[in-house]
Amino acid sequence: xxxxxxxxxxxxxxxAAIFNGIGNSLFNIVFIIYAGSLSFKTLAVSLASxxxxxxxxxxxxxxxxxxxxxxxxxxMVTSRVIQLGLFILLxxxxxxxxxxxIFGILLLINVASDCLGTxxxxxxxxxxxxxxPDMELNGAMGFENATQTTLQIVFQGLGAVAIVWMNYNYGLxxxxxxxxxxxxxxxxxxxxxxxxxxxxxxxVNQSVEKKEPIFSSMLTTGKFMWTKKIIVLLMGFGLxxxxxxxxxxxxxxxxxxxxxxxxxxxNYGTSVAIVNISMSVGIVLGSLxxxxxxxxxxxxxxxxxxxxxxxxLGTCFISGGSIWPIAVLIFISGYVLGKLNPRASSMFIxxxxxxxxxxxxGFLNMALMIGAPIGSAFFLTIANISQxxxxxxxxxxxxxxxxxxxxxxxxxxxVDESDEEMDGSPNEVEPK
Numbered sequence: 001x002x003x004x005x006x007x008x009x010x011x012x013x014x015x016a017a018i019f020n021g022i023g024n025s026l027f028n029i030v031f032i033i034y035a036g037s038l039s040f041k042t043l044a045v046s047l048a049s050x051x052x053x054x055x056x057x058x059x060x061x062x063x064x065x066x067x068x069x070x071x072x073x074x075x076m077v078t079s080r081v082i083q084l085g086l087f088i089l090l091x092x093x094x095x096x097x098x099x100x101x102i103f104g105i106l107l108l109i110n111v112a113s114d115c116l117g118t119x120x121x122x123x124x125x126x127x128x129x130x131x132x133p134d135m136e137l138n139g140a141m142g143f144e145n146a147t148q149t150t151l152q153i154v155f156q157g158l159g160a161v162a163i164v165w166m167n168y169n170y171g172l173x174x175x176x177x178x179x180x181x182x183x184x185x186x187x188x189x190x191x192x193x194x195x196x197x198x199x200x201x202x203x204v205n206q207s208v209e210k211k212e213p214i215f216s217s218m219l220t221t222g223k224f225m226w227t228k229k230i231i232v233l234l235m236g237f238g239l240x241x242x243x244x245x246x247x248x249x250x251x252x253x254x255x256x257x258x259x260x261x262x263x264x265x266x267n268y269g270t271s272v273a274i275v276n277i278s279m280s281v282g283i284v285l286g287s288l289x290x291x292x293x294x295x296x297x298x299x300x301x302x303x304x305x306x307x308x309x310x311x312x313l314g315t316c317f318i319s320g321g322s323i324w325p326i327a328v329l330i331f332i333s334g335y336v337l338g339k340l341n342p343r344a345s346s347m348f349i350x351x352x353x354x355x356x357x358x359x360x361x362g363f364l365n366m367a368l369m370i371g372a373p374i375g376s377a378f379f380l381t382i383a384n385i386s387q388x389x390x391x392x393x394x395x396x397x398x399x400x401x402x403x404x405x406x407x408x409x410x411x412x413x414x415v416d417e418s419d420e421e422m423d424g425s426p427n428e429v430e431p432k
Contacts, residue, residue: 010131035048072195087178088178089109131194145342242375275330294336309329314401
């Protein structure tokens with residue numbers, strides 16, 4: 001929060017990200033509602049739900065092009081202007097007679113816009129190390145993480161309500177989204193002098209006519225990341241945590257509550273809402289509150305704590321009883337997770353050179369994405385194979401978290417998480 005008021009450049013990046021986030025959060029839920037209104041709604045909803053993962057899957061390629069973009073400021077603005085144009089086109093097409101062909105075009109527009117948003121966000125990463133001192137980077141990334149999580153919670157709900165108020169006028173909603181991208185572009189443009197001043201400092205050799213081929217660049221980036229033990233550790237535990245947490249988000253909690261009325265608070269819908277809100281509030285608070293009892297806790301130690309909390313959560317689901325201990329444990333797990341995610345991001349920004357930052361973040365996101373479908377499919381399959389499948393699924397979950405906790409303790413003893421790598425030595429950055 002301090003960096004937001006201290007640095008005009010960081011404030012511009014955050015404000016632009018806020019309007020981008022508002023646009024994405026509003027339309028993602030509205031597009032699902034639109035898909036559900038079509039005559040081929042089952043196929044439409046399935047496709048609309050799947051394509052949201054495409055920008056993350058191709059993030060490593062977007063990162064490569066972001067790293068090799070010479071004028072990052074120019075493309076931060078241009079990408080959002082293109083998003084504006086795409087959503088104006090979407091607003092026109094979405095009012096036409098429904099057909100699978102038109103829906104396919106709308107899907108492509110949505111995917112292209114999300115990819116452009118991811119590309120713009122990746123372009124912004126190198127600016128952080130030039131705008132924010134290392135000692136404030138964890139707090140700045142925590143503030144960004146909390147902001148994005150809050151936007152997703154609030155504006156998805158607002159989108160679902162607003163489209164009803166607007167009598168399902170999807171075209172007008174598309175124009176509202178277009179306006180958010182225009183505002184984001186204007187915010188960056190008004191601070192263009194700051195970003196143009198930083199641009200020459202990036203390690204992109206503008207005199208080189210032939211850049212490194214994409215797959216060769218990825219191989220080089222992968223080898224570089226492998227030399228950093230902390231990054232390997234981060235990716236390994238990130239993959240494990242995403243595999244297990246995706247089981248919670250991917251339906252295991254919902255399925256368990258559906259078949260266990262003892263855990264209900266009033267009704268099924270309210271119980272699911274309590275669980276989801278507990279996690280979201282925990283993540284937001286964990287990201288925002290920096291100077292707490294975990295401020296000097298090492299990354300691997302927090303992974304061990306999170307594993308212990310998840311073991312307790314799984315035990316509560318196995319034993320049944322009350323929704324409230326479950327809600328408390330999910331809140332605490334969200335709080336710790338809210339500490340881990342910003343720290344991971346700040347570690348990357350500190351350790352990875354400017355010209356490898358986008359591709360490296362793409363590698364990280366790709367590793368996390370691999371865990372999500374695996375975790376959801378694995379645990380939900382177990383939950384549905386027999387009468388006791390849900391209990392068996394939670395037993396496997398608890399066992400997996402126990403092994404993850406053991407691995408974290410071993411890593412804590414074996415790997416030197418030096419202050420230089422984990423916290424960064426303070427550097428002086430003049431506010432811009």
